[in-house]
Amino acid sequence: MSQKFDTVVVGAGPGGYVCAIRAAQLGQKVAIIEREYYGGVCLNVGCIPSKAMISAAKFLDQVQNQSEAMGFTIGSVKLDMGQLKSWKDSVSKKMANGVEQLLKGNKVTMIMGKAHFESDQILKVKTSSGEESIEAKNFVVATGSRPLSIPGFDFDEKNILSSTGALDLEKVPKKILVVGGGYIGLEIGSYLAKLGTEVEILEAGDTLLSGICEPDVVQVIERKLKKKAIKLHYKAFAKGYVKSGKNITVTADVKGSSQEFTADKVIVTVGRKPNSDEMNLSAAGVEVNPLGFVKVDKQMRTSKSNIFAIGDIAGQPMLAHKASHEGVLVAEVLSGQNRVFDAKTVPAVIFTDPEVASVGLTEKQCVEAGYENISVGKFPFGANGKAVSLQQTEGFVKILADSESHVVLGVHIVGPQASNLISEAALAVEMGARLEDLALTIHPHPTLGETMMEAAEAALGHAVHIIQKPLSHKKKLQPQPAEL
Ligand code: FAD
Ligand code: NAI
Numbered sequence: 001m002s003q004k005f006d007t008v009v010v011g012a013g014p015g016g017y018v019c020a021i022r023a024a025q026l027g028q029k030v031a032i033i034e035r036e037y038y039g040g041v042c043l044n045v046g047c048i049p050s051k052a053m054i055s056a057a058k059f060l061d062q063v064q065n066q067s068e069a070m071g072f073t074i075g076s077v078k079l080d081m082g083q084l085k086s087w088k089d090s091v092s093k094k095m096a097n098g099v100e101q102l103l104k105g106n107k108v109t110m111i112m113g114k115a116h117f118e119s120d121q122i123l124k125v126k127t128s129s130g131e132e133s134i135e136a137k138n139f140v141v142a143t144g145s146r147p148l149s150i151p152g153f154d155f156d157e158k159n160i161l162s163s164t165g166a167l168d169l170e171k172v173p174k175k176i177l178v179v180g181g182g183y184i185g186l187e188i189g190s191y192l193a194k195l196g197t198e199v200e201i202l203e204a205g206d207t208l209l210s211g212i213c214e215p216d217v218v219q220v221i222e223r224k225l226k227k228k229a230i231k232l233h234y235k236a237f238a239k240g241y242v243k244s245g246k247n248i249t250v251t252a253d254v255k256g257s258s259q260e261f262t263a264d265k266v267i268v269t270v271g272r273k274p275n276s277d278e279m280n281l282s283a284a285g286v287e288v289n290p291l292g293f294v295k296v297d298k299q300m301r302t303s304k305s306n307i308f309a310i311g312d313i314a315g316q317p318m319l320a321h322k323a324s325h326e327g328v329l330v331a332e333v334l335s336g337q338n339r340v341f342d343a344k345t346v347p348a349v350i351f352t353d354p355e356v357a358s359v360g361l362t363e364k365q366c367v368e369a370g371y372e373n374i375s376v377g378k379f380p381f382g383a384n385g386k387a388v389s390l391q392q393t394e395g396f397v398k399i400l401a402d403s404e405s406h407v408v409l410g411v412h413i414v415g416p417q418a419s420n421l422i423s424e425a426a427l428a429v430e431m432g433a434r435l436e437d438l439a440l441t442i443h444p445h446p447t448l449g450e451t452m453m454e455a456a457e458a459a460l461g462h463a464v465h466i467i468q469k470p471l472s473h474k475k476k477l478q479p480q481p482a483e484l
Pocket of ligand 1 (some may be wrong): 010011012013014015016033034035036037038039040041042043045046047048050113114115116142143144145163184275278279310311312313318319320321322323351
């Protein structure tokens with residue numbers, strides 16, 4: 001028997017579940033189809049479990065390395081990895097259960113099964129009790145992405161791990177080799193190092209986080225990784241491996257010469273690919289680009305007018321908050337609201353230690369965008385009272401603004417709580433705020449947030465808590481009159 005809905009969402013990750021809830025709030029009859037887990041990659045094998053592991057490792061690091069200065073004598077700390085894994089799983093489970101409750105509470109019909117298109121009007125779903133047909137006025141494809149592997153390194157989740165296997169280790173490995181120094185490689189590599197693993201990273205590029213972070217931000221991260229004894233190899237490509245006993249020996253091309261690396265596990269984190277090959281999208285006439293991302297317009301509509309795509313499957317950046325933003329947008333479009341994707345910036349955060357966060361343009365992008373004069377204000381966490389009392393003084397807040405208008409173009413943070421501090425910067429960029437808006441907003445003391453205010457003041461030439469060279473006459477900024 002065929003079921004009929006206004007909107008059917010496929011995939012219950014942060015794109016899909018948010019879309020289904022918002023559509024239901026707006027009065028639609030909605031179904032969501034999920035093959036594996038409510039909350040998708042993010043809540044089950046991505047954002048949430050990785051952040052749980054990162055917070056545990058940070059806790060251990062603080063106890064081991066920061067408590068003595070405060071006068072505590074703490075004996076040797078033992079880690080029960082089994083207990084840490086169960087705690088991490090309980091955090092994910094709590095969040096995923098919450099998603100189920102929200103879907104139920106909003107009267108979304110939940111169907112557990114694997115969906116594929118039969119046509120642009122009919123979806124077939126394989127459930128534990130057979131196959132059913134689902135019809136809807138509109139469909140939303142939110143089926144996400146999966147880890148990318150490299151030739152010769154198929155994931156077995158025993159020796160060669162994807163992020164999923166790496167987040168689920170039963171024991172702390174003695175030594176790991178991470179292939180790919182991007183978001184996941186750095187986050188997982190950093191927390192494993194704190195738990196006691198020897199970590200080596202092979203990165204294909206000639207720097208870390210190229211194109212995502214400012215070079216001075218990368219310097220801070222690199223310095224800290226080295227301090228934690230994480231070895232970095234650039235222009236390094238893993239070619240193959242042999243396993244002998246407990247050891248895996250990887251052969252890699254590093255800057256043109258062959259080198260061997262030995263480890264007990266290899267983690268491959270070289271990006272993710274969209275799950276667009278798994279749903280028979282061609283039967284529905286939905287087009288994908290050469291990288292496999294579904295082609296969408298500014299309303300996230302695919303080449304078929306009744307089918308939408310959101311989240312990782314609809315393209316970069318592959319981030320949970322972008323997926324959720326698109327989910328709300330599509331639900332509102334489907335309910336007759338006039339919405340398009342017009343966000344000026346999607347914040348990016350990398351949960352290394354210290355954290356990295358950015359919004360808007362980098363200095364290079366400002367130049368490429370044609371801004372002739374850029375004002376740069378930088379304020380170090382070392383000059384912030386709260387950061388000093390937290391013993392977390394590495395890094396800075398850097399604000400880039402147009403010298404003429406003082407409009408904030410980009411904010412780049414490396415330092416404590418960068419992930420939380422960046423929201424104020426995102427609002428500034430979205431609203432077209434000027435340096436004065438940040439500098440004249442009273443920020444509570446003592447807080448890390450004061451660094452944002454002082455970085456804006458630095459760009460204006462008058463941060464109080466650092467010694468600033470006077471701005472040259474040419475660069476001196478004219479005060480902007482407040483509009484009445
Ligand atoms: P997904 O979360 O991938 O959900 C898609 C869902 O669709 C899945 O549940 C899947 O089972 C289901 N599905 C697929 N095919 C079918 C089908 N045919 N039928 C039925 N169901 C189907 N992003 C951040 O913003 N912050 C972070 O800190 C962060 N950390 C991450 C850490 C790791 C280790 C990883 C791997 C990713 C991380 N991400 C993070 C990225 C984030 O997880 C993704 O951007 C986000 O999950 C994308 O959401 P989505 O809804 O598009 O897809
Ligand atoms: P990534 O794209 O962030 O990084 C991949 C890295 O691997 C790059 O530095 C690239 O140069 C390198 N690389 C590519 N091929 C290589 C090869 N053959 N050998 C060595 N290095 C190679 O991809 P990652 O880390 O897998 O993460 C996937 C996505 O998941 C991210 O792009 C991001 O969208 C999302 N994510 C977001 C997080 C967050 O918001 N904090 C955390 C984790 C993931």
